[in-house]
Amino acid sequence: MLRLESVSYRYAGAERASLRDIDLRLEYGEVLGVVGASEAGKTTLCLVASGLAPRAIRGTLTGRLLIDGIDVAGQRMHELTALVGVCFQDPATQLSGVNATVFEEVAFGPMNLGLPVEEVVERTTDSLAALRIGHLSERDPARLSGGQMQLVAIGGLLAMRPAHLVLDEPTAQLDPAGTSLVADALARLASGGSSILIAEQKTDLLARICDRVVALDHGGLRLSGQSRAVLADPSLQALGVEEPSIVRLRRLASEAGEDPARLEEEAP
Ligand SMILES: Nc1ncnc2c1ncn2[C@@H]1O[C@H](COP(=O)(O)OP(=O)(O)O)[C@@H](O)[C@H]1O
Numbered sequence: 315m316l317r318l319e320s321v322s323y324r325y326a327g328a329e330r331a332s333l334r335d336i337d338l339r340l341e342y343g344e345v346l347g348v349v350g351a352s353e354a355g356k357t358t359l360c361l362v363a364s365g366l367a368p369r370a371i372r373g374t375l376t377g378r379l380l381i382d383g384i385d386v387a388g389q390r391m392h393e394l395t396a397l398v399g400v401c402f403q404d405p406a407t408q409l410s411g412v413n414a415t416v417f418e419e420v421a422f423g424p425m426n427l428g429l430p431v432e433e434v435v436e437r438t439t440d441s442l443a444a445l446r447i448g449h450l451s452e453r454d455p456a457r458l459s460g461g462q463m464q465l466v467a468i469g470g471l472l473a474m475r476p477a478h479l480v481l482d483e484p485t486a487q488l489d490p491a492g493t494s495l496v497a498d499a500l501a502r503l504a505s506g507g508s509s510i511l512i513a514e515q516k517t518d519l520l521a522r523i524c525d526r527v528v529a530l531d532h533g534g535l536r537l538s539g540q541s542r543a544v545l546a547d548p549s550l551q552a553l554g555v556e557e558p559s560i561v562r563l564r565r566l567a568s569e570a571g572e573d574p575a576r577l578e579e580e581a582p
């Protein structure tokens with residue numbers, strides 16, 4: 315369980331807080347989506363929820379971050395990284411830079427957990443297969459395309475099988491096929507009991523995998539609820555968030571006088 319209690323965050327030197335009074339609760343096996351316009355605070359929320367801010371990014375945090383019921387304020391970065399996996403937008407910065415092949419890169423995290431070699435190999439092979447990047451195993455991670463790097467970074471995270479995972483626009487560089495593979499892999503991880511917080515512009519992806527969704531606006535929580543309800547909320551567009559295509563389709567159908575219930579069978 316990952317929990318934010320009345321969390322506000324102001325970057326060092328900033329005049330205003332970038333997150334204001336956020337209360338969030340993420341249960342095991344739950345996928346929580348975060349939407350909001352550019353600058354709404356999605357990245358900041360990911361930084362705070364993963365403990366990177368204020369540890370690695372200077373600023374002032376008020377309120378509490380609790381992981382498995384423990385206030386993590388006193389914990390060091392390396393203790394936190396064992397609890398929460400993190401994936402940010404820029405894949406190049408996610409890779410270790412020390413591994414000669416994709417296979418070793420994906421195996422790197424589980425190796426460092428001190429797992430037996432057979433298990434490391436099994437997890438690595440599973441991850442590569444789930445993201446359909448087995449054919450890249452022998453390649454140099456530094457010489458991949460942006461999309462391939464992103465899949466490798468996500469593969470490395472999945473292989474850790476983290477209890478908590480925080481992802482900030484993890485599919486930014488991926489095409490629809492890659493995005494879909496990531497969605498399936500995250501859904502599978504959550505069904506194994508992991509809790510996942512994911513900030514995304516791609517609301518189709520969120521509609522597919524999220525249990526709940528929250529919308530941020532100027533650092534505050536504006537909407538929060540079941541994924542289906544929030545993603546169909548009429549105020550979403552005013553918050554700078556694109557409606558998922560299923561919601562758009564229903565709306566257009568209803569505007570055209572069609573019975574939107576006929577589309578229900580197609581709904582994700
Ligand atoms: N390192 C920083 N220092 C000061 N302000 C920042 C920093 N990073 C982001 N901000 C500000 O915090 C607010 C939220 O930004 P961010 O979390 O990146 O939003 P989003 O990810 O939704 O686009 C913005 O007003 C942004 O300008």
Ligand SMILES: [Mg+2]
Pocket residue numbers: 356357358482
């Ligand atoms: Mg961002």
